[in-house]
Amino acid sequence: MSPLRRFLRTPEAVAGAILLAALIAMALSASLLFPGDPQAITGPALLPPFQDWSLPLGTDRLGRDVLAELFHGARTSLAVGLAAAAAALVVGAVVGTLAGFAGGLVDEVLMRITDAFQTVPSFLLALAFVSVVGPSLGVVVIAIALGTWTGPARVARAEVLSIRERDYVAGARVIGMHPLAIAFREVLPNALPPVLAMSSVIVAAAILTEAALSFLGLGDPNRVTWGGMIAEGRAVLRTAPFLSIVPGIALVLTVLGVYLAGEGIVETTAVRRGLS
Amino acid sequence: MSGRTEGGAQARHLSWATQCQASDAPMTRALTLIRRRLVGSIFVLLIVVVGTFLLLEAAPGDAVDAYIVSTGGDAGMIELLRHRWGLDQSELTRLANYLWVLLHLDLGQSVTFSRPIRDVILERLPNTLLLMVSATALSFGLGSALGIYAGARPGSFRDRFLSIGSLALYAVPGFWLGLVLIVVFAVDLRWLPIGGIETLASDKTGLDRAADIAIHLVLPVSALGFIYLALYLRMMRAGMAEVWRQDFVLAARAKGLSRRRIVLAHVARNALLPLVTMLGLQSAQMLGGSVVIESVFSVPGLGRLAQEAVASRDTPLLLGIILTSAVLVIVINLLVDIAYAFLDPRVGAGEADA
Numbered sequence: 001m002s003p004l005r006r007f008l009r010t011p012e013a014v015a016g017a018i019l020l021a022a023l024i025a026m027a028l029s030a031s032l033l034f035p036g037d038p039q040a041i042t043g044p045a046l047l048p049p050f051q052d053w054s055l056p057l058g059t060d061r062l063g064r065d066v067l068a069e070l071f072h073g074a075r076t077s078l079a080v081g082l083a084a085a086a087a088a089l090v091v092g093a094v095v096g097t098l099a100g101f102a103g104g105l106v107d108e109v110l111m112r113i114t115d116a117f118q119t120v121p122s123f124l125l126a127l128a129f130v131s132v133v134g135p136s137l138g139v140v141v142i143a144i145a146l147g148t149w150t151g152p153a154r155v156a157r158a159e160v161l162s163i164r165e166r167d168y169v170a171g172a173r174v175i176g177m178h179p180l181a182i183a184f185r186e187v188l189p190n191a192l193p194p195v196l197a198m199s200s201v202i203v204a205a206a207i208l209t210e211a212a213l214s215f216l217g218l219g220d221p222n223r224v225t226w227g228g229m230i231a232e233g234r235a236v237l238r239t240a241p242f243l244s245i246v247p248g249i250a251l252v253l254t255v256l257g258v259y260l261a262g263e264g265i266v267e268t269t270a271v272r273r274g275l276s
Numbered sequence: 277m278s279g280r281t282e283g284g285a286q287a288r289h290l291s292w293a294t295q296c297q298a299s300d301a302p303m304t305r306a307l308t309l310i311r312r313r314l315v316g317s318i319f320v321l322l323i324v325v326v327g328t329f330l331l332l333e334a335a336p337g338d339a340v341d342a343y344i345v346s347t348g349g350d351a352g353m354i355e356l357l358r359h360r361w362g363l364d365q366s367e368l369t370r371l372a373n374y375l376w377v378l379l380h381l382d383l384g385q386s387v388t389f390s391r392p393i394r395d396v397i398l399e400r401l402p403n404t405l406l407l408m409v410s411a412t413a414l415s416f417g418l419g420s421a422l423g424i425y426a427g428a429r430p431g432s433f434r435d436r437f438l439s440i441g442s443l444a445l446y447a448v449p450g451f452w453l454g455l456v457l458i459v460v461f462a463v464d465l466r467w468l469p470i471g472g473i474e475t476l477a478s479d480k481t482g483l484d485r486a487a488d489i490a491i492h493l494v495l496p497v498s499a500l501g502f503i504y505l506a507l508y509l510r511m512m513r514a515g516m517a518e519v520w521r522q523d524f525v526l527a528a529r530a531k532g533l534s535r536r537r538i539v540l541a542h543v544a545r546n547a548l549l550p551l552v553t554m555l556g557l558q559s560a561q562m563l564g565g566s567v568v569i570e571s572v573f574s575v576p577g578l579g580r581l582a583q584e585a586v587a588s589r590d591t592p593l594l595l596g597i598i599l600t601s602a603v604l605v606i607v608i609n610l611l612v613d614i615a616y617a618f619l620d621p622r623v624g625a626g627e628a629d630a
Contacts, residue, residue, distance in 0.1 A: 012440065116320045116321075116323035116324045116602075118560065119324060119602045119606060121560045121564035122560070122561075123563075124567060124582060124598055127586060128598060129331065132331060132335040204447065208449050211449050212451055215451050218586075237459060238463050241459045241463075245455075245456065248455070252447050255447035259447060260443070
């Protein structure tokens with residue numbers, strides 16, 4: 001049975017894939033379905049959902065279309081989540097490979113730095129970083145990556161430690177390859193699978209961290225974010241709780257989709273590797 | 277986070293096992309462990325101090341700017357303050373000064389509070405600790421109990437239901453869960469207070485005050501604890517699945533022990549140890565999570581202080597908070613490791629062989 005068919009036979013994985021597909025569709029169609037500024041005022045303030053079909057999810061405190069904001073927010077969540085996870089995986093894989101392959105003092109220094117990053121609560125670090133550099137999409141991505149690269153680094157290092165003793169690495173040494181070339185061309189690619197297996201957890205964590213940062217007012221002020229929408233709705237929590245609840249549900253479904261699909265992919269590919 | 281923590285747990289276990297090889301009694305093992313860990317921690321803390329100092333140094337504006345914004349003052353005043361607070365010296369000198377001050381367990385002066393930073397932090401720390409400890413107890417206790425319940429019958433309906441349900445819970449942002457809890461239990465039902473750590477301007481003392489604080493903590497602790505419950509549940513379940521396959525479980529079955537006894541005394545007990553390591557690794561996450569939860573529930577703790585420091589650009593205060601958290605994480609991990617040294621009999625057995 002091919003991995004794809006195995007994936008399709010796991011109900012949880014399919015549910016995750018559907019959730020993710022819906023999110024991606026939302027992000028891609030945001031400017032087609034809701035052209036113009038999603039932060040523009042389009043109707044009366046605090047219109048409840050399902051009252052006016054031109055504004056299906058109602059409006060917020062300032063009369064902005066909640067559905068339009070939700071679609072544009074999907075974009076930010078997805079972009080930040082993927083970019084931060086990619087940055088964390090790349091940095092983690094490189095640091096882990098260097099530490100594991102070089103050994104000795106390099107390993108010691110790199111791992112103490114990793115320890116230091118794991119000792120400071122990553123959310124506090126992200127908070128400090130954004131407040132120092134100023135909130136923008138790129139800064140938020142870096143801030144999140146700062147706290148998440150350590151996991152992939154440890155996994156990559158552990159994997160490299162076992163790979164570097166293999167025969168083909170000794171062979172590469174004998175033919176006179178540069179150690180850095182061996183590390184990054186021969187060892188790193190083979191150490192990647194367990195690192196990549198972490199990506200769904202990291203994407204999910206990145207999306208949640210972005211939401212928490214923008215909830216505290218440290219997101220990119222020029223973009224709609226789900227965390228920002230929840231914070232915005234908090235002011236009218238008593239009278240219009242849906243304003244906070246709706247974007248929160250979108251967040252939960254997104255993160256759940258990432259977890260389920262990620263778990264499905266890891267499980268189906270792991271089984272395939274086990275069989276071959 | 278499961279991948280990251282499992283790898284970490286494994287690495288930690290190995291290093292810990294090698295660290296303790298030289299001695300036999302748990303007490304001596306624990307002491308050796310403490311010594312080695314403290315030496316390692318000093319380097320880690322040094323990296324944290326220097327790194328954070330340099331990061332916050334890059335911030336536009338300094339304490340004087342923040343002070344002048346709040347009080348007003350002219351150029352001469354700015355010059356005078358910069359000189360008095362040592363801000364006109366080079367970066368390296370100030371870093372050295374800061375390290376020197378730190379050695380005296382001092383954190384400097386807060387501009388916004390006009391008080392020693394150490395005092396401000398020590399005043400807020402108990403609230404955060406209370407929140408963290410309660411949330412950890414909730415997530416660890418309920419999570420491992422549900423994990424045992426699910427793992428007792430692998431593959432059953434309740435196992436699948438609990439593992440999917442916990443995953444869904446793990447996908448919930450803590451601050452949002454907090455708001456939903458506020459809407460349901462504080463606004464609609466009016467059962468619990470909406471925020472704060474205790475009723476303001478009440479002269480409650482002793483048990484009354486403790487009860488008051490406990491009632492205020494129900495919602496924030498639930499918001500923080502329920503998220504991480506899933507982690508312990510899933511870890512317990514996975515650990516039990518592994519233990520089920522081992523020979524001593526078969527032996528226990530052959531002895532004719534009841535299923536209940538096998539699950540509790542043999543399978544769950546052996547699967548519990550990795551969860552203890554997890555407690556330490558989770559502490560940094562919990563501290564980070566409490567920043568947002570404290571903001572949602574207006575709990576005057578360390579996390580809320582960090583947010584205030586960010587808002588008022590009080591860099592030395594933020595630096596002090598980050599350092600305090602790092603020390604806290606190190607201490608918690610050390611305590612967890614010591615607990616582990618007393619809990620795990622396997623290392624002792626291994627040493628007897630060696």
